[in-house]
Amino acid sequence: MATDLEAWRAKRRREIEDTLASRLPAAADDPGRLVEAMRYSLLAPGKRLRPILALAAAEASGRGGALDTSVLVAAAAVELVHCYSLIHDDLPAMDDDDFRRGKPSNHKVFGEATAILAGDALLTLAFEWLAEVGVSTGRPEAFGRAALALARGAGMSGMVRGQARDLGEAAPGDLSTLERLHGEKTAALFRAAVEVGAAAAGASSETIAVLGRFGHLFGIAFQHADDLDDGDHARHASEAKGRLRELVEEARAGLAGLPEPGRADILRELAEALLHARR
Amino acid sequence: MATDLEAWRAKRRREIEDTLASRLPAAADDPGRLVEAMRYSLLAPGKRLRPILALAAAEASGRGGALDTSVLVAAAAVELVHCYSLIHDDLPAMDDDDFRRGKPSNHKVFGEATAILAGDALLTLAFEWLAEVGVSTGRPEAFGRAALALARGAGMSGMVRGQARDLGEAAPGDLSTLERLHGEKTAALFRAAVEVGAAAAGASSETIAVLGRFGHLFGIAFQHADDLDDGDHARHASEAKGRLRELVEEARAGLAGLPEPGRADILRELAEALLHARR
Numbered sequence: 001m002a003t004d005l006e007a008w009r010a011k012r013r014r015e016i017e018d019t020l021a022s023r024l025p026a027a028a029d030d031p032g033r034l035v036e037a038m039r040y041s042l043l044a045p046g047k048r049l050r051p052i053l054a055l056a057a058a059e060a061s062g063r064g065g066a067l068d069t070s071v072l073v074a075a076a077a078v079e080l081v082h083c084y085s086l087i088h089d090d091l092p093a094m095d096d097d098d099f100r101r102g103k104p105s106n107h108k109v110f111g112e113a114t115a116i117l118a119g120d121a122l123l124t125l126a127f128e129w130l131a132e133v134g135v136s137t138g139r140p141e142a143f144g145r146a147a148l149a150l151a152r153g154a155g156m157s158g159m160v161r162g163q164a165r166d167l168g169e170a171a172p173g174d175l176s177t178l179e180r181l182h183g184e185k186t187a188a189l190f191r192a193a194v195e196v197g198a199a200a201a202g203a204s205s206e207t208i209a210v211l212g213r214f215g216h217l218f219g220i221a222f223q224h225a226d227d228l229d230d231g232d233h234a235r236h237a238s239e240a241k242g243r244l245r246e247l248v249e250e251a252r253a254g255l256a257g258l259p260e261p262g263r264a265d266i267l268r269e270l271a272e273a274l275l276h277a278r279r
Numbered sequence: 280m281a282t283d284l285e286a287w288r289a290k291r292r293r294e295i296e297d298t299l300a301s302r303l304p305a306a307a308d309d310p311g312r313l314v315e316a317m318r319y320s321l322l323a324p325g326k327r328l329r330p331i332l333a334l335a336a337a338e339a340s341g342r343g344g345a346l347d348t349s350v351l352v353a354a355a356a357v358e359l360v361h362c363y364s365l366i367h368d369d370l371p372a373m374d375d376d377d378f379r380r381g382k383p384s385n386h387k388v389f390g391e392a393t394a395i396l397a398g399d400a401l402l403t404l405a406f407e408w409l410a411e412v413g414v415s416t417g418r419p420e421a422f423g424r425a426a427l428a429l430a431r432g433a434g435m436s437g438m439v440r441g442q443a444r445d446l447g448e449a450a451p452g453d454l455s456t457l458e459r460l461h462g463e464k465t466a467a468l469f470r471a472a473v474e475v476g477a478a479a480a481g482a483s484s485e486t487i488a489v490l491g492r493f494g495h496l497f498g499i500a501f502q503h504a505d506d507l508d509d510g511d512h513a514r515h516a517s518e519a520k521g522r523l524r525e526l527v528e529e530a531r532a533g534l535a536g537l538p539e540p541g542r543a544d545i546l547r548e549l550a551e552a553l554l555h556a557r558r
Contacts, residue, residue, distance in 0.1 A: 088396075088399060093392045125435060143423065147409075160400045163396055165310040166311070
């Protein structure tokens with residue numbers, strides 16, 4: 001089963017990377033190196049976990065499992081948003097990180113101005129892709145719902161809200177405060193990823209809601225696992241270990257509410273894998 | 280007629296400002312002062328020219344002149360994008376402007392990190408509003424088209440491309456190079472504003488195209504007028520004066536291609552007004 005999951009992930013990752021690379025081609029004329037900067041960060045090796053969750057959610061939504069190009073583009077749009085957030089987070093005024101995934105961060109290579117613009121352009125492009133696919137495939141409502149989920153997860157009530165909270169508040173004093181922060185900074189985009197995939201596949205509002213709840217729990221569990229691996233928020237580590245297991249269990253259990261729970265095996269395995277990641 | 284235009288503009292500006300203020304309420308709990316920063320820039324006094332053009336285009340599109348709330352929200356979304364672009368442009372890494380419209384710029388008041396996030400949040404919110412209105416009014420295709428126009432105008436082939444070109448290339452050596460830059464940095468968002476208004480009002484693709492061409496010409500004319508007022512690109516000033524008049528004439532003439540050209544009087548007057556602005 002684990003091997004199947006790995007094979008599925010590898011296949012989907014290739015599809016996502018092909019989609020990203022082919023839809024954002026190198027520009028012959030690229031003043032200010034804008035497209036080069038976008039591609040530098042977007043095509044750097046990565047796990048592509050958010051778009052992979054989007055594709056798994058599309059499969060799980062049970063509406064014919066329409067893993068066609070339009071769903072791939074929707075999943076890729078989520079990666080654009082993730083990528084923009086990393087570029088802006090690394091800026092000197094934000095986390096001031098010189099490296100990202102072992103490579104110099106975007107602004108170290110292209111300068112701050114281009115890095116800001118590359119992030120802005122990636123964020124905008126995500127909504128361009130969703131709108132374009134919705135209009136061109138004659139499924140504007142499904143992609144309108146996807147765009148709404150992505151904007152809510154990424155914006156002032158989701159990811160950006162979490163960033164602002166992190167800037168403006170002291171380090172979380174207890175686990176529930178920490179989980180509120182994780183919920184905004186990390187889980188809101190995971191939730192959106194799952195909702196985007198489901199919406200793009202034509203899932204009903206009820207199915208999207210069940211999957212969205214999974215995405216939220218998955219996202220918090222992911223961040224606990226990531227913190228445990230990196231030694232972040234170490235004072236909460238022993239509590240977080242317990243919560244990680246609980247969250248994965250709750251996320252998996254909630255999938256029973258799907259119209260065809262049997263289609264959600266990949267999502268279940270992706271959640272289970274959080275318990276074993278790098279530990 | 281000029282008085283009528285002024286009254287129409289004042290009324291529409293109030294409607295747009297009411298829409299912005301009521302849809303982006305102050306937050307009781309606002310860590311990192313994110314919402315405060317968004318409101319600081321968004322609700323600062325302004326001409327609201329882009330959303331006003333969107334509303335004029337909606338009237339001109341001749342599809343019942345549906346200037347209902349959904350069209351107002353679409354027009355307001357264009358102002359969100361304009362506002363985000365000003366905040367990011369003023370950053371130290373970009374134009375490094377300490378003042379905007381006579382007030383300290385966003386990052387001078389809230390710090391660079393919050394200013395970056397406020398811009399990101401405003402950009403995201405524009406697409407959230409368009410998707411929300413499209414889904415909630417059962418007109419996802421019209422608002423999908425609006426989102427597509429806005430993303431294309433704002434992003435890597437429009438406004439952001441112009442910013443990157445400005446960073447990466449020497450000052451334009453001739454008027455046509457200058458107009459290419461104006462076309463991207465300024466006119467792409469004007470064009471989008473007009474297209475967004477028309478799309479939200481349910482205009483046909485043909486009508487949107489006619490109006491989009493108007494928006495493009497209007498935007499370049501606007502930038503020439505602005506340069507002439509500010510003494511920017513002074514070496515091109517005498518040529519630009521002639522071009523301003525030509526562009527306004529061409530923009531007005533193109534409106535004859537609308538299904539009901541008589542509905543475009545406000546657009547004609549807005550273009551005409553560029554010839555007299557502050558000169």
